[in-house]
Structures are given as C-alpha cells and as structure tokens.
Amino acid sequence: MTDTVDDVDQPYDDDVSKQEKIEALEEQLDLLESQNEEMRDELLDANAENNKYKQKLERLTHENKKLKQSPLFVATVQELTEDGVVIKQHGNNQEALTEVTEEMREDLEPDDRVAVNNSLSIVKTLEDETDVRARVMQVDQSPDVTYQDIGGLDDQVSEVRETVEMPLKSPEMFDEVGIDPPSGVLLHGPPGTGKTMLAKAVANQTDATFIKMAGSELVHKFIGEGAKLVRDLFELARQHEPSVLFIDEIDAIAAKRTDSKTSGDAEVQRTMMQLLSEMDGFDERGEIRIIAATNRFDMLDRAILRPGRFDRLIEVPKPDETGREQIFKIHTRGMNLAETVDFESLAAEATDASGAEIKAICTEAGMFAIRDDRTEVTEADFRDAWEKIQAEESDDEVSKTFA
Numbered sequence: 001m002t003d004t005v006d007d008v009d010q011p012y013d014d015d016v017s018k019q020e021k022i023e024a025l026e027e028q029l030d031l032l033e034s035q036n037e038e039m040r041d042e043l044l045d046a047n048a049e050n051n052k053y054k055q056k057l058e059r060l061t062h063e064n065k066k067l068k069q070s071p072l073f074v075a076t077v078q079e080l081t082e083d084g085v086v087i088k089q090h091g092n093n094q095e096a097l098t099e100v101t102e103e104m105r106e107d108l109e110p111d112d113r114v115a116v117n118n119s120l121s122i123v124k125t126l127e128d129e130t131d132v133r134a135r136v137m138q139v140d141q142s143p144d145v146t147y148q149d150i151g152g153l154d155d156q157v158s159e160v161r162e163t164v165e166m167p168l169k170s171p172e173m174f175d176e177v178g179i180d181p182p183s184g185v186l187l188h189g190p191p192g193t194g195k196t197m198l199a200k201a202v203a204n205q206t207d208a209t210f211i212k213m214a215g216s217e218l219v220h221k222f223i224g225e226g227a228k229l230v231r232d233l234f235e236l237a238r239q240h241e242p243s244v245l246f247i248d249e250i251d252a253i254a255a256k257r258t259d260s261k262t263s264g265d266a267e268v269q270r271t272m273m274q275l276l277s278e279m280d281g282f283d284e285r286g287e288i289r290i291i292a293a294t295n296r297f298d299m300l301d302r303a304i305l306r307p308g309r310f311d312r313l314i315e316v317p318k319p320d321e322t323g324r325e326q327i328f329k330i331h332t333r334g335m336n337l338a339e340t341v342d343f344e345s346l347a348a349e350a351t352d353a354s355g356a357e358i359k360a361i362c363t364e365a366g367m368f369a370i371r372d373d374r375t376e377v378t379e380a381d382f383r384d385a386w387e388k389i390q391a392e393e394s395d396d397e398v399s400k401t402f403a
C-alpha cells in the first residue's frame with residue numbers, strides 16, 4: 001500500500017506548523033529573556049540608588065545629631081526669600097542668608113526665633129520670647145511680705161531699709177547731703193534664710209514693683225539669649241518704676257572665671273558683662289533699686305563687687321536661738337496651738353535650722369495633728385516634725401552622695 005498525497009501532506013503541514021510554533025515560542029522566549037535582563041538591570045540600578053539614599057540618610061542623621069550637639073546661637077527670622085531665609089543673630093545683630101529644608105521652611109515665619117549653629121544653619125525653632133521672659137522674670141506688683149514677717153534679721157532689715165528703702169522713698173536726702181546711695185545690694189548667706197523675703201518686704205514697704213530673675217535660668221538656655229534677657233530685665237524695671245530688681249542666684253552669671261574655654265563659659269561671661277554695663281550706666285538716684293542674692297559668696301567674681309556695682313554686702317546668716325524663736329512665732333501666728341507649746345525650748349532644740357526649715361517644721365507639726373485627728377497642735381507635734389524633717393534631709397544627703 002502506497003501513501004496518498006493527502007497522507008504525505010499531512011505530516012509535512014504538521015511539521016511546518018510545529019516548526020512555526022517553536023520559532024514563535026523561541027522569539028517570545030528571547031523577548032522575555034531580554035525583558036528579564038532589562039528588569040534585572042533596572043533592579044540593580046534601583047538597589048544601587050537605594051543604597052545611595054541609605055548612606056545619605058545615615059550621613060544626614062549623623063549630621064543632624066552633630067548639629068544639635070554643637071553650641072547654638074539665637075537668631076530672628078527676618079524674611080523668607082527665594083534664595084533662602086534671612087536671619088539676624090542676637091548679640092551681634094548680623095544678618096545672614098541661610099538655606100533650609102522645605103519642611104522647615106513651611107514652619108517658619110518672619111519674627112520667629114530660631115536656634116542656629118556655627119555655620120548659621122537653622123537647627124530648630126524656639127518658643128516665643130515672651131514665654132522665656134515669663135519663665136525667667138517674675139513680676140509681682142505688690143508682694144505681701146512685710147518686715148514683721150521676717151524673724152531674727154533686725155540688723156539686716158535696718159541695712160536694707162537704709163540702702164534700698166531710703167533712696168526710693170527720699171532720694172532728695174541723698175541729693176542734699178551730696179552722696180550717692182549704694183548702687184546694688186548683695187545679700188549672701190545659706191539657703192532659706194530670708195534673702196528673698198527681705199527684697200520682697202522692701203518692695204512692699206516702698207510700693208515698688210518686685211521683679212525677680214533667677215540667674216540660673218538665664219545662662220542655661222541658648223547662646224546670645226542671656227545678655228538680651230539682662231537688657232530686657234532692666235527695660236522692664238524702667239517700665240515699672242519704682243521697682244526693686246531682685247537677681248537671685250547671681251553666682252550663676254557672676255562666678256569667678258575658670259580656665260575652661262567652653263562656649264557655655266563665654267555665654268556666662270557675656271551675660272555678666274551685660275549686667276555690669278547695665279549697672280555702670282545706671283543712675284543711682286533713679287527709682288530702681290537692685291538687690292542680688294547668693295548662697296555661694298566664695299564663688300563670686302570680685303568684679304561685681306566694685307564700687308558702683310554691688311557695693312553693699314549684707315550677710316544673711318542662719319538664725320540664732322532668739323531668731324529661731326521669733327521665726328517659730330511668726331509661722332504659727334495663724335495656728336491653733338496648745339497652751340503648753342514652749343517656743344523657747346523648741347528654738348533651743350532646733351539648732352542649725354534655717355528660717356525655711358522652721359517654716360517646714362510648723363507646717364509638718366500641723367500635719368501631725370491632722371493625722372491624729374486633732375485640731376490643736378502640741379509641742380510633741382513640733383518635735384516629731386523636726387525629727388521627720390531632719391531624717392528627710394539626711395536621706396537627701398545620702399542620695400546626693402550616691403547620685
């Protein structure tokens with residue numbers, strides 16, 4: 001039997017179509033392979049790009065950390081321009097153009113206060129100036145402390161009256177006699193002995209506004225800020241004449257110069273210089289009196305004690321026995337006391353207590369009575385209170401030693 005034509009054509013056609021299919025598939029495979037190749041290249045590129053970004057991120061994070069660590073200066077935003085942000089540095093008033101990221105730019109407005117680093121890049125925006133002022137300066141139009149609230153400091157009260165009260169109340173006396181009253185008065189002594197009370201009482205007596213500034217708050221902030229705050233402080237005192245300007249913890253801005261040359265020290269120096277120049281340019285007979293206080297007299301830079309500056313020193317020591325008795329009486333004026341309470345013997349026992357500690361004893365004695373469901377405070381309550389306070393203080397000492 002021989003093959004028919006059809007029989008012969010059939011396998012041939014099949015072969016041809018198979019061949020075509022194979023070729024088509026091969027073509028498709030080639031195409032897929034080349035696409036695959038392209039995608040692999042693209043993936044490699046993307047990975048490389050990704051690595052590059054990762055490195056950049058690491059670098060920027062590092063730089064950012066570094067920027068935040070280096071000393072910062074305070075500046076005010078003047079203008080946002082196409083080329084960057086114009087800032088004006090506090091202290092030297094120099095203007096500069098600096099670049100910022102898009103995100104930071106969105107947060108900035110003219111007059112904003114910003115912290116800048118050495119290369120004048122903006123590191124962060126700062127809280128409102130009035131907030132800083134409010135924290136650093138405390139204005140009390142009429143403090144309610146009187147001389148009668150102060151125990152055991154008769155000599156100090158007289159000195160303060162003579163040096164602060166007299167120039168405010170009778171400046172003409174000094175004119176007539178032809179002498180200048182002391183420029184500034186420095187109260188020095190251990191903590192809690194009544195230095196702040198003395199300054200408040202004299203403000204009260206003269207109807208002066210009491211303006212208090214804590215030296216420590218001034219210098220721990222940003223560079224350029226301290227000196228400006230001192231200027232603002234004197235400006236505030238002028239606005240509120242007659243006023244008593246009380247600078248607490250003056251050692252924080254007027255400590256002896258050390259050898260270290262950190263930017264923090266330079267900032268403290270600048271702040272002190274500003275204070276001295278404000279005092280030097282001060283009319284002694286004006287209606288502003290300056291009182292400073294310190295617990296660390298030994299640490300003070302003698303420059304601030306020169307004539308024309310803090311030239312009247314008043315030591316405010318811990319109270320003696322009679323002083324302690326007076327202070328006990330002052331702080332128990334409003335208390336419901338048992339008749340037998342003997343402040344003389346309590347004062348003899350509470351050796352070394354400061355005025356602030358005596359106040360704490362009185363409050364704590366009242367607490368003992370309340371805990372015991374009594375409304376009358378006994379002598380035993382005062383003794384228990386003193387013991388408790390001493391125990392707390394020695395605990396404090398221990399934790400400070402091991403801190």
Ligand SMILES: Nc1ncnc2c1ncn2[C@@H]1O[C@H](COP(=O)(O)OP(=O)(O)OP(=O)(O)O)[C@@H](O)[C@H]1O
Nearest residue numbers: 149150151191192193194195196197327355356359
């Ligand atoms: N001599 C005193 N007479 C009556 N109360 C006093 C006396 N000293 C201190 N106190 C009480 O202690 C509190 C704290 O005193 P004050 O703030 O005047 O002390 P300071 O010497 O200024 O302390 P610091 O140096 O810690 O600032 C006063 O509010 C008052 O209740």
